[in-house]
Amino acid sequence: MSNQGGDVTYTINEGASIVLHASSLHASAYQWYKDGVKIVDAINKDYTATAAGMYSVVAFNAEGCPSEVSDGVKIIVKPDDPPVNLPDTVVDLAVTIASSNLHAAPGDSYTYVLVADNKSPITGTNVQVSYVIPENLVYLPQPNSGDLIKYNIATRTLTWNISQIKENDPAKLVITVKVLAPGMVQSIVNIKGKQIDPILANNVDQTIQQVYPLVITNVFTPNGDGVNDTFVIPGLETYSDTELTIINRWGNVVYQKTNYKNDWDGSGLVEGTYFYVLRAKNKAGVWDTYKGYLTLLRTRI
Structure with a gap:
């Protein structure tokens, strides 16, 4: 609050209010003014101000004689802070x-x-x-x-x-x-x-x-034509250790090889369906197991 030249200044937030008091002790009536303009129905000793402006008051005695206009009270309304954007x-x-x-x-x-x-x-x-x-x-x-x-x-x-x-x-x-x-x-x-x-x-x-696993063919043709004459498993060479077992339909082991080199040609076996079990140790040192069937054909196509 400041006091300059008899006037008093108050600052309030937007939406707030302040109660102004007339200083006359024995007046019978009052009239409040804002910016020199009479405020309708503002006739009590106290006035609640909510708007910015210069406020003053005139007091009246019992005979209705007015006092001098009081020193002004300046009200400043501070706008609400804008919404905080974070x-x-x-x-x-x-x-x-x-x-x-x-x-x-x-x-x-x-x-x-x-x-x-x-x-x-x-x-x-x-x-x-x-x-x-x-x-x-x-x-x-x-x-x-x-x-x-x-x-x-x-x-x-x-x-x-x-x-x-x-x-x-x-x-x-x-x-x-x-x-x-x-x-x-x-x-x-x-x-x-x-x-x-x-x-x-x-x-x-x-x-x-x-x-991707090994892709194992299910047909090979050891007929001497130079094409698909051995049981070849593409990519098998990338495995450090392998074990291949061939079983006939009666459950008998007819071929078994450690570290198989894609060179089995079905020697001594008749045409027909056989079953294989392949164990291969991959680069991670884990044994992968593959099981399935293959068909041996000697007839030239």
Whole structure:
């Protein structure tokens, strides 16, 4: 409050009010004015002001004689503060994952590329990307990964910590894994940060990596024409150890070989259907087992 030249100034917030008091003690009536204009029905000793302006009052004695106009009271109304917009609490983070290998075999090593991005103008902070390594994979930590990458062996969770991400300035992480066995590998990543994220749909991403098994033919024709004369299993040479067993329809073992070299020609056996059991140790040191049937044909086609 200030007092300049007899006038008093008060500042109130928008929507608030202040009670003004006439100083005359023995008046019979009062009339309040705002900016020199009479305020209708403002005839009491006290007046509640809610609007900005210069207020004054005139007191009347019992005979109806008016007093001099009082010193003015200036009311200033301070507008409400605009709604607080906290853009620094709303950040749209996004994450993607992609495999570098489109054709993987058991024991192969390949990489996943994780990309963390910020789709909003406000910098995202304390960003964390999580990736639970699938059971069919072995995580291969890279040297000099620093403190930003943490891996919990018990939960198989890889955590990538990023202090901040600016708008359209994505961060990339390449991780290396080794696959253990054939099948479909589903990888899922999640991202979160300190700020509220208005779009959760892009906070998770996934990719499917197919690990291809050996493809074993079910027909071979050892008829001496130089075509398909031995039981060949493409890709078998990539396995360090193998065991092949051939069984006839009566359950008798008719051929057995350790470290098979794709050279069995069915010698001594008649045409017909046989069954195979192949055990092969892949690059990850895991034994894969394949079972099925094959048809031996000697008739030239």
